Structures are given as C-alpha cells and as structure tokens.
Amino acid sequence: MPDYTIIQKDFYRESGKWLSPLKIWAKCINPNLHYVYILRKAQRYKHNPVPALFWKIILRHYQIKYGFQIYPETEIGEGLYLGHWGALVINPKAKIGRNCNIAQGVTIGQQNRGKNEGYPVIGDEVWIGPNAVIVGSISIGNNVLIAPNAYVNFDVPSDSMVMGNPGKIYPNTEATAGYINNKV
Template sequence: MRKLFKEDYYRMTGTVYETGLRSLAQWFISHQIRYVYWWRKANKSPNILNRIILKRYSKKYGLEISTGAKIGRGLYLGHPYNITVGGGVKIGDNVNLHKGCTIGRENRGKREGVPTIGDNVAIGINATVIGNIHIGNDVMIASNSFVNFDVPDHSIVIGNPGVIHHKENATEGYIAFCIK
C-alpha cells in the first residue's frame, strides 16, 4: 500500500514522497492526496476506521471511487471533484481521471458489465465510460465524450457519440511523471 501511495503522490505532485515538511504541506494542501491515501488504505486493510475516514472524504469532495475497483500504480486525480468509479472497474497504471468523469457499469444489453482501462490513459472532464468494454493503452478520452465501445491502443476519442481517431503518442504531454 505504501509503495502504491508513493507512486500516486509522485504522479500528482512531481516530487518524491519523503517524511518531512514539504510532503506534510502537500498532505494538507491537496485533498486528492489525502483521499487516495485513504482509498489505498481501505483497499489494503478494509477495517471500519479506514472505511469511515474514506467515506468522510468521499462525501466532502464528491469522490466516489469504489473500494471494489482495481486501480494500478500512479493514479492521478486532476481537479478532483465529482469523480465516480464503480465497483469491479479495472484501471491500469498511470491513468488520469479529471473532474466529473464517470466510469461505471452498464446494467443491461450486450455490454452489460464494467470497463477495463489500460495503461497511460487520460479521461477528460465530464467524460463517461460505461459498459463491458476495453480501453487500450495510450488513449485520450476528450472532455464530455461518451464511450460505450472498445477503443484500440494509441487513440483519441472525441464527442458524444464518441469518434475514434488513431494517433501515436496520444497522451503525450497529458500523462506526466509516469511510473515505469
């Protein structure tokens, strides 16, 4: 848990987490760092105290990331308010989630289920990703896009309904401080 949090901290701040004044200041300034810390802790050790603290931050900031979601290393929460990630969602390494994005379950039809999201993916403001779909690696989902279909590697998705555009290094400049 500690290693994963340190990688999340690095992705969000660009600095290495160390015991000291600078890291302590970031802890108090950045609510997303506190939230991710307690989310990782509640996933690793789901005791009642960890869940209560996580619930408090969840209500305070509108961050609803299910402890049933599986999230890889280097999570980045940008402008972190009203982000929703449903239970069972699988998210890879170095993923950016921005304000208002929703990643969740489709309850009926041929895409019933939850998404699987690859590595180095950026999901923009108010984007929605739902259903039993696969988002590849190096994918940019633009703001306000609606995605309920598979997206191949090295792509940009724009619009509602989403349109896929192939682009090598689609997230270059968006995914900073990557964890290798």
C-alpha cells in the first residue's frame, strides 16, 4: 500500500476510496470532513510558528462555525470519522486511537477531582454514539461501542459495549461490527 497522508486516511473512512488532494478538497463541502481537514493541517504545523498561527486561526473560525471543539494538541490516530456535526467537545489532553467514530453531542473531558481525576485514553476502533459523555482518567479498550447517551467514568475493557447512565459494560467481541467501516 502506498504511503497515504493522515488526511487521506481520514477521508478514506468516509468514502472507502483513496482520494487525491484535489478530490479531498472537493469533499470539504461536507462540514465534518472540512473540519477534519483543517484540524489535521493545524496538527501538522503545530510546531512551526507561522503556519501554526495561520491554521489555529482558521481552526478557531470553524470551531465556532461548526460547533466542534477539538484542538491541535489532542492526540488522535488516523482514520478519524465525525459522523455528524455540531456540539462536539474533546479535551486537548485526551488521547484517541485509530479508526474511531465520534457522533454529535459527544463530550470527552476531564474530571477535576476524585479517584479518576484526569483525561480519557480511548483505544482503536471505538464507536461513540450521540450525546455520550466520557470523563476522567480512564481507559477505553479497542473494539468498544459506547451507546448514545451513555455516561462513562470508568475503565472499559476491549471487545465490549457500554450502555446507559450510569453506564453498564456488556462483553461483545463484535461490538463495532457494522459501525466501524473502511478501516485504515
């Protein structure tokens, strides 16, 4: 397989096709893909002062326009897929693995006190449903489905589903089958 850029890998998740830079730009009419494109540019240049400032300003504009609050400092693996746009908050110290789907209304944030004070670490191939909340210094394993409206402030093992508020874990080796498509 050729050496594709992280942006190409993110866009592959949406279409299942490897796209040229020109075709990627054409797909930026979609707000989700447009935001991912700008985010990845800001992440790419974050250590180069002049381009970093430019891309941070552009990113801030689109944070306000689209309702996504994801920062260049956030560690996110390749194959990010934002299913719908609006009201998405991810703490800059959170870590997210490869091939993750994040729906609208999701909060991935810090917990300020207690035994789980800190930020989440989310594994590979995790599907996070609408309005789910993931908080604290917790670890989410690989192949995990977090159902819509779930509240997760505890560790979740790989190959499982979390449902409810408070969340309850259900083991399932095919937790994300049919939810995580076009993996890179």
